[in-house]
Amino acid sequence: MVTSIPLDTAKELVEAAEERAEEIENPMVITVANDEGNLVAQHRMDDAWLASVSISRNKAYTSAALDTPTHELAEASQPGNSLYGLQTTDEGRIVVFGGGYPLQRDGDVVGAIGVSGGAVEQDRDVAEAGLERWETLVEEGSA
Template identity: 80%
Template sequence: MVQSVTLDTAKELIDAAERKAEEIDNPMVIAVTNSEGNLVAQRRMDGAWLASVSISRNKAYTSAALDMPTHELAEPSEPGNSLYGLQSTDEGRLVIFGGGYPLFDEDGEVVGAFGVSGGAVEQDMEVAEAGVAHWETVRGDEEPPEVAH
């Protein structure tokens, strides 16, 4: 079981997301946090917006803190719904639009989170999903090797 995303793994995830950002020709800021939403690594691509530095970090924080992708918070936080005003809590750190995703271990526990900002919400989500997809392939590598019989 993985306790938290390591720095080396965070760098790999950021590399995967950056390749997607380059593919769609949109500079991004990409952040990876641990399970508590504390920053492990962050990269600002050349030409990415300065505001995206805090937005990407806050997207990852939100996903780690609430164990869910940020785009799933949009509807519940609309006026009249149960989470209305959510984005104004937690010192303004909660983000209610797409680009943040939790990273789960094989037992379904949050061990980190991913946040991307710098384009349209759909682009942020696409780039973040590339990092999450890479996580799905590497998280098994952090398990102990099997003992041969």
Template identity: 80%
Template sequence: MVQSITLDTAKELIDAAERKAEEIDNPMVIAVTNSEGNLVAQRRMDGAWLASVSISRNKAYTSAALDMPTHELAEPSEPGNSLYGLQSTDEGRMVIFGGGYPLFDDEGNVVGAFGVSGGAVEQDMEVAEAGVDQWESIRGDAHVEASD
């Protein structure tokens, strides 16, 4: 049985990230996926780039698929390193720069993932981390549901 993030929780996480995006005055697209990388919720703030819709979703997908933040993929994906070419796999859905984070339950299992796009990589990461911080403050069995 796979545990996955609920829609209500996804909305709460997106709200937290949107507040951070407003604080830094940068419109973003914010996506939350389930444990399998399938979209649960996504929000495009007014003025956010159209390209960020798919980028944010793919950042979340990458984090869910590989159980790691996307910024940790940059160096291993450089020419000559073990994951070189990763970004061209999985129908181009793999993202190797910051803004994607897995969401873990108390046992260390991925229950969802977060992806943000719309600014410089550092801004994407800062906004995504606000959502992850919100997850850390509320996580627990009340915020995940079982799925087959």
């Protein structure tokens, strides 16, 4: 069984996320990473912010590396909480705000999606479109 995300599957997730970004009229950068957080596919929509290239990649990396959605790290990384300063670790690659989600199959993280280019709520919305496509592919047995 494939333990990571093949390029063809990554392209499907990017396409689903891009469709949602177009619906909300917000250009985004969409990244899909493998289970180690390494790049599988990345797409920058026309007029998406340049800074979002690295931010989306780091959101995918964070989700894969820590097996968690990035928005779930926000509160714990605030001053006085148990993960305070987390975003300053791992050569600055850890992102502690929303837009990154791990992709799971049979309870294992096999990749991640990261989206950047809008408000955090928009990034999450667009990433969730890719996540929903992933879950459909897993249910169908084609992921």
